[in-house]
Amino acid sequence: MLSNAIMSSWIPPQVLDEIETLKKNKNFDEAIRLVNSLLSRDPNNEDALLQIADIQYQKGDIGKADKAVDFLNAKKKDDPLALYIKGILEMEKNNREEALKILKRALDLTNGDNHEILRCYGLCEYRYGHREKGIQHLEKSFAMNDKDAEVIYNLIQLHMLESHYNDAEKMIDYYLSHHDQLIVVDKDLNWYDRKISLFVKAIETKPQKKRKNVH
Numbered sequence: 001m002l003s004n005a006i007m008s009s010w011i012p013p014q015v016l017d018e019i020e021t022l023k024k025n026k027n028f029d030e031a032i033r034l035v036n037s038l039l040s041r042d043p044n045n046e047d048a049l050l051q052i053a054d055i056q057y058q059k060g061d062i063g064k065a066d067k068a069v070d071f072l073n074a075k076k077k078d079d080p081l082a083l084y085i086k087g088i089l090e091m092e093k094n095n096r097e098e099a100l101k102i103l104k105r106a107l108d109l110t111n112g113d114n115h116e117i118l119r120c121y122g123l124c125e126y127r128y129g130h131r132e133k134g135i136q137h138l139e140k141s142f143a144m145n146d147k148d149a150e151v152i153y154n155l156i157q158l159h160m161l162e163s164h165y166n167d168a169e170k171m172i173d174y175y176l177s178h179h180d181q182l183i184v185v186d187k188d189l190n191w192y193d194r195k196i197s198l199f200v201k202a203i204e205t206k207p208q209k210k211r212k213n214v215h
Contacts, residue, residue, distance in 0.1 A: 002117070010047040011038065019051060021087075023186075028059040044084075046072060053085055062092050068108045080109040084117050087124065115144035119151050126158060134158065149175075149182040149192045156199055165203055172196060 011019070015034065022031035032055055038048040049072045056065035066089050072082045084107035090099035103121040110117055119141040126134025135158050142151050153177050159168035175182070175196055182189060 002064065002100045010042075010045050011051070023055060023058060026058075028055050031055050041076050044075065046076065050081065050085065053089075057089065057092075062089055063088055066093075078105070078109060078148050080106045080114065080117065082110070084114075084120065088120055091120070091124055091127070096124065098106075112140075113144075113150070115141045115148065118144065119148075119154060125153060131158075135162070145183075147178065147181050147183050149189065150187075152182070153192055153195060156196070160199055160202065163207060168199060169203060172199060 015038070019031050019034055022028070022034065032052065035048050035051045035055065038045055039052075042048070049068050053065045053068040053072075055180070056062075056068065066086075067091060069082055069086045073079070073086060076082060083102050087099045088102035090096075090102060100121075103117065103124050106117050107114075107121050112118060120135055122134045122137030122141060124134070125137060128134075138151065138155050138158065141148075142155060142188070145151065152171055156168050156171045159165070159171065173191075174192060179189075180193075184192070
């Protein structure tokens, strides 16, 4: 989810709001036209380039999103935000080794202080086969921002994959008890609610012997 990245000092707030509304309504072509109007006046507008990448990503056109980020990376070396987005795109293309390398660079450049980059790096580590390490990084991300619905969802998801049902239930309880304070970016809270309800049902169907100390 590219829109977790903070972008926009170069885009007027009213225009940015319009772009975000168009993306939320999945009116991607109109959003691209609006961003391109900014780029026509300033082809080097980095925030606009990141918006193009985000829109193309949400639209499902990974190739075009990739081109926008590659152009930005060619202009501006070692930018954590651009590297973060590039890493996500490589994950989407299943280039796990390349994604891991790029996200590690972004993580190092931010001294591990960006919870979103840490979240994505943890997912990449997990998918690369470093499952325990991946979960540890997600737990660090959660410690840095414990109200991000995506981080909580990812932790529940990985605990379920690992059959850590007690840990999954603890995170589900946390999600439910802090529901009104949760922060969402490119999905609405109902999306997470539906996913969490499926996790709850899955836990309820597990044999009792696999669910020690489940409350």
